[in-house]
Amino acid sequence: MTDSSAVSIRSVSKGFGRGAAAVRVLEDVSVEIGQREFFTLLGPSGCGKTTLLRLIAGFETADQGKIIIEGQDVTQAPPFRRPVNTVFQNYALFPHLTVEQNVGFALVEQQMPADKIRARVGESLEMVRMQSFARRRPAELSGGQQQRVALARALAPRPKVLLLDEPLSALDLKLRKEMQIELKLLQAEAGITFLFVTHDQEEALTLSDRVAVMQGGRILQMGAPRDIYETPTHRFVADFIGDINLIEAEALPGNAIRLAGGAQIVVPHQAQGKVTLAIRPERARIVAPDAGHLQARVVHTAYLGTALVHKLALSDGATFLLRQSDLDGTQPPIGSTVGLSLPADSLRVLLQ
Amino acid sequence: MTGNPTLRRLGLLTPALMTIAVLIGVPLMLLFWISLLQKGGSSGVDWGAAPSLGNYIRLVWEEDFDGTMILNTSYLVILLRSILQAAVTTGLSLLFGLPVALWMAGLSRGQRDMMLLLITIPFWTNLLVRNYAWLIILRDDGWLSQAINFVSPGGPIQLLYNDLAVAIGLTYSFLPFMILPLYTVFEKFDWRLLEAAHDLGATRSRALRRVLIPIAMPGIAAGSLLVFIPCLGAFVTPALLGGGKTLMLGNIIQMQFGASRNWPFGAALAVVLLGLMLFVMVCMAIWRNRRVK
Amino acid sequence: MNIRRFPMTREISLLVLVYLYVPVVVLVSYSFNANRTATVWSHASLDWYGRILANPAIQSATQNSLVLALCAATAATVIALLAALATARAFPSRGGVEAVLNMPLILPEIVVAVATLMLFVALGVQLGLGTMILAHTAFCIPFAYLPIRARLEGMNQSYGEAAQDLYANRFRSFRRVTLPLLWPGIMAGFTLAFVTSLDDFLTSFFLSGPGTTTLPVYIFSSIKAGITPEINAISTVMLVISVLLVSLSFFLGRLRR
Numbered sequence: 001m002t003d004s005s006a007v008s009i010r011s012v013s014k015g016f017g018r019g020a021a022a023v024r025v026l027e028d029v030s031v032e033i034g035q036r037e038f039f040t041l042l043g044p045s046g047c048g049k050t051t052l053l054r055l056i057a058g059f060e061t062a063d064q065g066k067i068i069i070e071g072q073d074v075t076q077a078p079p080f081r082r083p084v085n086t087v088f089q090n091y092a093l094f095p096h097l098t099v100e101q102n103v104g105f106a107l108v109e110q111q112m113p114a115d116k117i118r119a120r121v122g123e124s125l126e127m128v129r130m131q132s133f134a135r136r137r138p139a140e141l142s143g144g145q146q147q148r149v150a151l152a153r154a155l156a157p158r159p160k161v162l163l164l165d166e167p168l169s170a171l172d173l174k175l176r177k178e179m180q181i182e183l184k185l186l187q188a189e190a191g192i193t194f195l196f197v198t199h200d201q202e203e204a205l206t207l208s209d210r211v212a213v214m215q216g217g218r219i220l221q222m223g224a225p226r227d228i229y230e231t232p233t234h235r236f237v238a239d240f241i242g243d244i245n246l247i248e249a250e251a252l253p254g255n256a257i258r259l260a261g262g263a264q265i266v267v268p269h270q271a272q273g274k275v276t277l278a279i280r281p282e283r284a285r286i287v288a289p290d291a292g293h294l295q296a297r298v299v300h301t302a303y304l305g306t307a308l309v310h311k312l313a314l315s316d317g318a319t320f321l322l323r324q325s326d327l328d329g330t331q332p333p334i335g336s337t338v339g340l341s342l343p344a345d346s347l348r349v350l351l352q
Numbered sequence: 353m354t355g356n357p358t359l360r361r362l363g364l365l366t367p368a369l370m371t372i373a374v375l376i377g378v379p380l381m382l383l384f385w386i387s388l389l390q391k392g393g394s395s396g397v398d399w400g401a402a403p404s405l406g407n408y409i410r411l412v413w414e415e416d417f418d419g420t421m422i423l424n425t426s427y428l429v430i431l432l433r434s435i436l437q438a439a440v441t442t443g444l445s446l447l448f449g450l451p452v453a454l455w456m457a458g459l460s461r462g463q464r465d466m467m468l469l470l471i472t473i474p475f476w477t478n479l480l481v482r483n484y485a486w487l488i489i490l491r492d493d494g495w496l497s498q499a500i501n502f503v504s505p506g507g508p509i510q511l512l513y514n515d516l517a518v519a520i521g522l523t524y525s526f527l528p529f530m531i532l533p534l535y536t537v538f539e540k541f542d543w544r545l546l547e548a549a550h551d552l553g554a555t556r557s558r559a560l561r562r563v564l565i566p567i568a569m570p571g572i573a574a575g576s577l578l579v580f581i582p583c584l585g586a587f588v589t590p591a592l593l594g595g596g597k598t599l600m601l602g603n604i605i606q607m608q609f610g611a612s613r614n615w616p617f618g619a620a621l622a623v624v625l626l627g628l629m630l631f632v633m634v635c636m637a638i639w640r641n642r643r644v645k
Numbered sequence: 646m647n648i649r650r651f652p653m654t655r656e657i658s659l660l661v662l663v664y665l666y667v668p669v670v671v672l673v674s675y676s677f678n679a680n681r682t683a684t685v686w687s688h689a690s691l692d693w694y695g696r697i698l699a700n701p702a703i704q705s706a707t708q709n710s711l712v713l714a715l716c717a718a719t720a721a722t723v724i725a726l727l728a729a730l731a732t733a734r735a736f737p738s739r740g741g742v743e744a745v746l747n748m749p750l751i752l753p754e755i756v757v758a759v760a761t762l763m764l765f766v767a768l769g770v771q772l773g774l775g776t777m778i779l780a781h782t783a784f785c786i787p788f789a790y791l792p793i794r795a796r797l798e799g800m801n802q803s804y805g806e807a808a809q810d811l812y813a814n815r816f817r818s819f820r821r822v823t824l825p826l827l828w829p830g831i832m833a834g835f836t837l838a839f840v841t842s843l844d845d846f847l848t849s850f851f852l853s854g855p856g857t858t859t860l861p862v863y864i865f866s867s868i869k870a871g872i873t874p875e876i877n878a879i880s881t882v883m884l885v886i887s888v889l890l891v892s893l894s895f896f897l898g899r900l901r902r
Contacts, residue, residue, distance in 0.1 A: 059806050079809040080818075092807035096825045105821075106811035157812065364731035365742060367724045368786060372745055375783035376752070379760035386763055397763075448664075451657040458649030467658075469895055474665050476837075476891040478844040480861050481880040484868055485668030488675060488877070495671075524664070543649055560651070585753025587847060592868065602755050609759055609851065619763070622756045629753060 005068070006161050006193040007033040007056060012065030014051055025051045027217040028065075033161075033195060038187055040196040042204040043214035044240070049197045052214075053163050056195065058082050070160045080109070085154035086163040090170065091146045093138035099149050100125070100134040106157040124152040127186065144175045151186065161193045168203065180206055201241045205229060213237045230280075235350045238278045245284070245320050246350075247277040247294075257349070260316055263293040265342060269349040276350045281309065281323040283346035286332060292339025296320055298332050312340070380626075387619035396615040407620035427604070431624070434601040437515070438583035441522040442530075445579045446572065448523075449530035453571075454564075456531075457538035468535070475528035483521050483592045490517055490593065513595030521589040529578035537571030569643070577636055581629050601625050669884065676877035693878035703879060705856075706863040709774060710843055713859060717781035718789070718838035724782070725789035725838075726831060730823075733797040749784040757784070758851040765852070772854035780852055781842045788841045789834035792898055796830025829897045836894035840887050 014026040026048045033039045041049040054060045056067060058079035067075045074082050085106070093102050100121050107117040125131045128148035138146055147167060154162055164183075168176045184207055187194050198204050204211050205225040212222040213236075220234045232238035235246070250258045251271045258264050259277075269275070289295060296312035299319075308327065312320040320340065324331075332338050387407055392398030411431075414424035456467045474482060489496050490511040497511055511517060541564070549559035565572075587602030594600070601621065608618025679690035697703050728746060732739055749757070761780050762772075770776060804826065808818035846861035853862055860883060867876050 057806075057810055059809075078814070079806065080812045080814050084810075086807070086810045088803050088807060090801065090803060092801060092803040094804060094807070094822055094826075096822075105808070105813070109812035109817060153811070358736075361731040361736060364727040368728035368746055368790075369742070371724055371783055371786065372748060375761060375779055376748060376757055379757065379764040380752075382764050382767065383756070383760035396766075448657060448661050451651070451654040452661050454651055455654035455658040458647070458651075458654075465899075469892065470662060470665070472895065473888055473891055474669070476840055476844070477669075477887040478846075478861060478880070478883050480844075480846045480865055481672070481883055482668065484864070484876065484880055485672040487868070487872070489668055489671055491872075524668070527661070527665070556651070581751065582753065585755050587755050588865075602753075605755055605759060609762065615763060618759060622759055625753055626756055629751075633751075 004035060005032045006035050006037065006070060007031070007195065008066075008068040009033075009052070009056070010066045010068070012052070012055060012062045012067065014048075014055060014060065014063050025217050026055075026062075029217070029219055030065075031212060031219065031222070033193060036187075036191055036193055038184070038194045038196065038207055038209045040198060040204040040208040040211045041214055042198060042201060042211050042240075044199055047214040048217040049199075049214050050165060053086075053165055053195065053197050056082075056161075057084060057086050057163050083160040084163055085157060085159040086165065087150050087154045087167045089166045091138075091150040091167075093146055093149055093153070095138055097137075098134065099130065099136050099138070099141070102138070102149060103153045103156050105153065110157060120156055124156040125149075127155065127189065128152045128182075143171055144179065147171065147179060151183075155186075155190055155192075159192065161195055162187075162190075164194060164196045166198055167196075169198070169200075176203075183207060205241070213240065215240075232278060232348060232350065235276055235278075238348065238350060243281050243321055243323075244278050245281065247279070247314075247318075247320075249275055249277050251275045251349075259293055260314070261294050265293060265344050265347065267344050267347050267349060271349055277342075278348045278350050279342055279346055281321040282307075282325065283343060284320070284322050285341045285343075286310070286322065286324070287339040287341045289337050289339045292341045294320075294340040294342070295337060296340055297337050298334050301331070301334065312338070383619050383622055386616050387623045389616045391614045391616050396613055398616075407617045408624075410617065411620070411624070427621075430599050430601060430604055433515075433598070434584055434586075435628070437518060437522060437586075437600060438580045440519050441526060441583045442576050442579045444519065444523045445527050445530035446576065449527060449534055449575065450568075450572075453531050453534035453538050456535050457541065464539075471528050471531050471535075474524075475532075479525055480588055480592075482524065483589050486517070486521050486524065487512070487592050490520075512593060513598065515594075515598050517593040518590050518598050518600075521593040522583050522586060525586075525589055526579045526582055529582070530575035533574040533578065534568065534571045537568045541567065570640070573636060573640065577633065580632060584628055584632075585625055672877055673881050673884070675874065676881040678874060678877075680874075693874045694882075696875055697879050697882070700875070702858075703860070703863065706858045706860045709857055710860040713774060713777050713781060713849075714839045714842040716778045717785050717842040718835050720778070720782040721785035721838045722789040722793075722831060722835040725786050725834060726793055726827075728786075729790055729793040729797055732794065734802070746790055747787045750787045754784070754847045758848045761848070762851045772852055773857045774854075776852045776854070777849055777857070777859070780848050781845060784845075784848065785838035785841055789838040792833040792837060792894070793827065793830045795898070796827055796833075800826055833894040833897040836890050836897070840890045840894075843890075844883070844887060 009029060009031045012026055012029045013024070015022055015024045017023055029048075029052060041052060043049045051060060055062050056069070058074065058077060058081075062075055065075070066073060069083060072083075094105070097105070103124050104117045104121045107120055112120070121134075122131065125134060128151050130145065130148050130152060133141065133145060133149070138149065141149065147170075150167070168179050171179060180203060183194075196204075196207060205228070208225055210223060211225055211228050212219045213228060214220065215236050221228060221232065221237045228237065229241055232241065232244075238244045238246070247259065249260070251269060251273060252258055252264070255266050255268050256264050257267055257269065257275065257277065267277075294314060296314050298310055299313050300311040302309045302311070306325070308324040308331065310322045310324065310332070312322060314320055322340070385403070386397055388403035388405070390398045390401040390406065392401070410424075411427045412424065413421040416422050452471070456464055456471075459467060488494055491497065492510065492512070494511075545563055545567070546559050549563045550556075554562060585602050586600055587606055590598055590600045590603050591606075594603075601624070605618050605621045605625070608614045608621065676693060677689045677691065679688050679692060725746075728742075732742060758780070761776075765772060765776050800823075804822050805818055808822040809815070813821055844861065845859075846865060849859045849862050850865065853859060858866075860879070864876060864879060864883075867873065
């Protein structure tokens with residue numbers, strides 16, 4: 001597995017500043033990113049995802065650990081000796097150069113003959129459908145066009161790995177959705193590894209083969225988007241991705257868990273004492289008041305077009321969200337008391 | 353190029369820091385040392401003399417024929433005049449500079465750039481030439497004197513070689529130093545604050561006094577410093593527009609290196625000028641610190 | 646009511662503009678006056694410009710001034726460029742370093758001039774063009790430094806990173822990206838340093854040796870000897886050169902970022 005990894009990060013730590021002002025940004029992070037994988041680092045700002053990307057690009061140097069790209073140890077190598085290219089958050093297109101000079105920048109550094117450069121630049125611009133803008137300067141392009149040129153520039157030298165630092169964050173919502181699809185197609189066409197950094201969980205789930213959720217300089221959970229969404233292992237991961245209901249409960253010997261109302265559910269777990277249960281709003285069901293695991297009062301119902309979202313109040317005052325996709329089903333009136341059924345296979349026992 | 357950022361930075365900074373250290377730092381230390389020596393020798397300085405404060409004492413006391421020290425006010429008067437001239441110039445610059453900066457901030461972008469250029473150009477043109485231009489205007493047979501004479505006959509009026517001429521020249525020389533920092537403050541000013549002040553019942557002049565001026569205080573302080581300090585050490589303006597009775601510090605320093613040829617005393621005068629400047633800057637820094645708290 | 650307009654500020658501003666420019670206009674117009682007495686107008690003529698062109702003392706002073714300004718501005722710009730590259734990113738003692746770099750702006754020129762004079766005399770250095778170039782270089786540094794620094798400030802740090810990411814080493818990245826982007830700032834800094842040196846009177850006054858008079862020093866001694874229309878003409882020439890160069894630098898500074 002290790003030998004075939006595109007990027008291998010082994011126990012990397014990084015801090016900034018000295019003495020009292022020192023901040024640890026990455027704590028013993030290890031990741032293996034496979035060939036042609038679309039891998040996403042997801043987390044809130046300050047979680048260390050951008051620092052990890054900059055360590056791989058070579059703009060920062062790791063304090064500890066190793067970074068191996070395509071079997072080559074690049075931990076101490078400067079950026080210009082690494083077979084990776086970056087799409088910057090603000091694109092960083094050189095304002096004094098035309099679009100084609102920007103795209104050909106790396107090829108000139110690699111001392112490619114002029115006719116080959118012209119051909120490669122043409123190909124790269126065609127890939128992002130920007131051929132007709134070759135002679136323009138970056139200032140004459142829209143945000144979406146600059147984004148494409150930045151992609152073409154980073155792809156032109158045919159890197160082993162493409163690093164993307166929140167590349168879509170400067171675009172408006174509609175354009176962002178379009179570019180997401182294009183990015184995915186582009187990756188399939190170019191056939192290279194994409195390492196993507198974002199704080200947008202929806203973007204991460206849509207694009208990625210695998211996602212690593214980061215917080216406080218550590219990777220909390222890593223896996224396919226579906227696993228991350230359906231089987232969060234940490235309270236932070238569950239909370240950060242999508243809506244979720246958290247229920248305080250008590251673990252009993254065996255696999256039983258006792259809820260606040262006294263009802264018991266059998267869920268596999270190794271915990272003892274107080275635990276937090278998580279369930280997605282679309283997994284819980286409304287049943288007759290005495291039939292469910294919990295009782296709740298309906299506070300508010302919102303119509304979202306594709307579903308109804310009920311805001312419920314549990315007996316201890318906590319809020320519970322429930323998503324009802326069956327728009328034609330019975331709708332409990334506001335103020336009424338209902339029962340909540342929590343399917344055992346949809347419940348997760350979380351680590352703090 | 354080295355990979356260590358600290359070493360690289362040091363390498364890049366060395367030429368600049370060395371140039372300034374050798375051509376400004378070392379001379380200033382030498383100046384201080386010479387101010388403690390006596391005149392003499394072929395180069396004007398008696399290098400073997402024991403260091404003393406004699407030159408500084410000479411500023412205030414003079415030795416009489418019989419050896420008693422008597423008060424000599426001639427240098428003190430010049431010192432005082434320099435400070436007063438600098439203060440008057442600063443006041444005049446503020447009086448005229450504030451409305452100009454205020455007006456500029458309210459202009460459209462293109463007009464602002466134009467005004468900025470118009471204010472900056474005199475600042476960059478030759479100081480000597482600009483003061484010389486005033487010399488032509490204020491001369492006895494110049495058109496201003498003749499015009500005044502035409503309106504109220506009574507013989508030519510002496511406009512040159514007095515404190516007023518020097519004040520006009522100094523204000524002319526340093527006014528841009530006041531306008532530019534003030535303009536910078538007003539350009540960044542959030543005009544909604546004035547709307548808020550009006551909304552809360554402040555009239556135009558009250559809003560100006562209670563909101564705009566207090567917020568502009570750092571700019572006023574910076575501008576005042578930028579006008580006051582070069583005025584203290586002015587040489588060209590008093591040399592051209594002032595006469596023998598309107599000498600300033602710069603003139604008597606120059607004299608020690610010219611006709612009088614007393615370098616150690618000139619050095620002492622220069623140190624006094626530096627000390628005055630330092631004093632003003634420290635006062636300003638204290639005021640600024642207190643303001644922050 | 647326009648919140649940004651204050652009564653009387655417009656009138657005072659126009660008055661100040663008149664105050665700033667009337668002396669310049671007077672000086673320039675007198676330089677075209679045919680009359681010998683310098684203050685009585687007879688008719689327009691270019692006589693005095695012809696005279697200054699033919700005056701060998703002015704020719705040599707002009708040459709000295711240009712050589713001095715060129716050498717000092719070039720040296721100061723190179724030194725300032727290196728310093729600006731070092732201070733572009735924050736580091737613990739940056740404030741102190743910048744204070745030292747800007748010291749020539751704050752110190753009274755007459756103090757630095759006499760101190761430098763005494764240093765050269767104490768070292769036994771012959772006063773002349775060489776000593777003036779050294780002294781001018783020192784006080785030109787901040788004038789060259791500030792525009793370059795401002796340009797660097799506005800420049801995104803990620804351009805350098807992008808260049809290195811695209812396989813340019815530090816030197817290539819500087820040559821292909823940083824230098825072209827910085828160029829208008831460098832030219833603006835050079836121009837300001839050049840004008841500052843060209844216009845300087847005090848330092849040259851103390852440090853010029855026999856035969857190495859500069860134009861401002863020549864003008865000063867001429868004024869002291871008696872006002873002539875020749876001075877008006879040569880002053881006008883100096884004025885025009887400064888205005889042209891400063892306008893150029895202003896334009897360069899505003900150039901596309």
